[in-house]
Amino acid sequence: xxxxxxxxxxxxxxxxxxxVHGKPLAFLDSAASSQKPRRVIxxxxxxxxxxxxxxxxxxxxxxxxxxxxxxRARGKLARFINAxxxxxIIFVRNxxxxxxxxxxxxxxxxxxxxxxxxxxxxxxxSNIVPWQLLAQRTGAELIYxxxxxxxxxxxxxxxxxxxxxxxxxxxxxxxxxxxxxxPVAPIVARARAVGARVLLDAxxxxxxxxxxxxxxGIDFLAFSGHKMCxxxxxxxxxxxxxxxxxxxxxLGGGSMIDLVELDHSTxxxxxxxFEAGTPAxxxxxxxxxxxxxxxxxxxxxxHQHEQELTAYALERLAAVPGITIYGPPAGPDRGGAISxxxxxxxxxxxxxxLDQEGVAVRAGHHCTQPLHRVLGVPATTRAxxxxxxxxxxxxxxxxxxxxxxxxxx
Ligand code: PMP
Numbered sequence: 001x002x003x004x005x006x007x008x009x010x011x012x013x014x015x016x017x018x019x020v021h022g023k024p025l026a027f028l029d030s031a032a033s034s035q036k037p038r039r040v041i042x043x044x045x046x047x048x049x050x051x052x053x054x055x056x057x058x059x060x061x062x063x064x065x066x067x068x069x070x071x072r073a074r075g076k077l078a079r080f081i082n083a084x085x086x087x088x089i090i091f092v093r094n095x096x097x098x099x100x101x102x103x104x105x106x107x108x109x110x111x112x113x114x115x116x117x118x119x120x121x122x123x124x125x126s127n128i129v130p131w132q133l134l135a136q137r138t139g140a141e142l143i144y145x146x147x148x149x150x151x152x153x154x155x156x157x158x159x160x161x162x163x164x165x166x167x168x169x170x171x172x173x174x175x176x177x178x179x180x181x182x183p184v185a186p187i188v189a190r191a192r193a194v195g196a197r198v199l200l201d202a203x204x205x206x207x208x209x210x211x212x213x214x215x216x217g218i219d220f221l222a223f224s225g226h227k228m229c230x231x232x233x234x235x236x237x238x239x240x241x242x243x244x245x246x247x248x249x250x251l252g253g254g255s256m257i258d259l260v261e262l263d264h265s266t267x268x269x270x271x272x273x274f275e276a277g278t279p280a281x282x283x284x285x286x287x288x289x290x291x292x293x294x295x296x297x298x299x300x301x302x303h304q305h306e307q308e309l310t311a312y313a314l315e316r317l318a319a320v321p322g323i324t325i326y327g328p329p330a331g332p333d334r335g336g337a338i339s340x341x342x343x344x345x346x347x348x349x350x351x352x353x354l355d356q357e358g359v360a361v362r363a364g365h366h367c368t369q370p371l372h373r374v375l376g377v378p379a380t381t382r383a384x385x386x387x388x389x390x391x392x393x394x395x396x397x398x399x400x401x402x403x404x405x406x407x408x409x
Pocket of ligand 1: 031097174176367
């Protein structure tokens with residue numbers, strides 16, 4: 001099926017070796033959080049065992065080593081997304097914090113009453129709620145680009161929605177529910193034409209496909225380490241240098257200052273200005289290792305593997321009686337997250353039956369309540385794929401769905 005040896009690669013992931021309810025674990029929930037290869041776990045452990053010390057402040061050996069490794073990780077992440085400079089990489093906790101940082105710092109300085117922020121109807125709550133809070137503070141207005149019956153953004157509606165009142169367009173690169181890979185170039189071109197900035201939520205794209213921020217022509221990119229074989233508690237905000245440099249701080253405290261007087265302070269240059277307090281040092285270093293790992297396997301190869309798994313899964317799932325699959329058909333704009341409903345069976349019951357078979361999937365609204373309102377269901381079941389998944393695991397998913405129908409429908 002694929003150009004690389006998935007079985008060999010799976011042996012690098014200790015967690016995948018286990019059995020659940022007596023069955024080999026089939027982990028089909030990487031859209032929520034991915035598993036970690038041994039070398040990432042060992043990198044984290046090595047930091048805590050051998051050179052744990054705070055960064056940027058010490059002149060002693062351990063602190064210098066930690067600082068060097070932390071800054072080297074920043075460089076790895078910059079190369080991973082082809083940033084023009086490693087100063088453009090801000091370490092944050094996750095995608096959610098990255099978007100909140102932009103909403104506070106950039107939004108506070110640039111958004112006024114009457115301005116508009118254009119989102120889409122398929123956004124994760126983390127790309128909706130920070131903008132709602134900003135809109136409430138400033139009197140700005142949120143408007144939404146709809147998606148069609150196949151889960152694709154209705155680009156024709158950009159004519160109606162985009163005018164010079166729109167100061168920011170923020171949208172997801174790949175939907176965590178519909179699997180849609182959105183077309184960035186035409187949206188960026190249209191946003192630029194009215195002078196709007198563009199933020200891309202890359203939580204579901206950076207782990208799964210080559211992403212080049214310079215080629216995309218965007219202003220901000222947000223992603224999470226835990227979805228790309230890295231640890232929890234570490235993520236990245238990338239911003240174009242001149243945009244970040246013009247932004248006031250987000251959180252205040254240690255490390256982000258230049259001079260502190262009793263009544264005011266001046267602030268450090270980027271990236272330090274946006275990294276107040278002690279960062280997640282070991283986690284950032286381990287994320288750098290995860291980026292190296294993914295690059296060694298090859299993002300294009302990973303993407304191709306997932307495209308093949310997705311096409312196979314869509315074909316096999318379509319043959320399950322009573323199933324409704326959401327999102328586009330197999331094709332270049334269809335990524336490896338597949339949400340579905342099974343007639344007469346609650347999504348949580350579907351997931352519980354699958355769990356008994358050792359198949360891990362997610363059930364719920366997947367932090368996308370507005371999207372689910374469009375679908376007309378409160379919840380769905382979602383299977384999602386990553387580099388370590390096998391066609392056999394999709395066969396087991398399908399067999400589990402037949403079983404769920406026998407039990408419930
Ligand atoms: N955006 C999208 C598209 C996501 O899938 C997720 C994670 N489900 C997030 C944002 C939020 O990521 P995190 O919880 O790591 O901040």
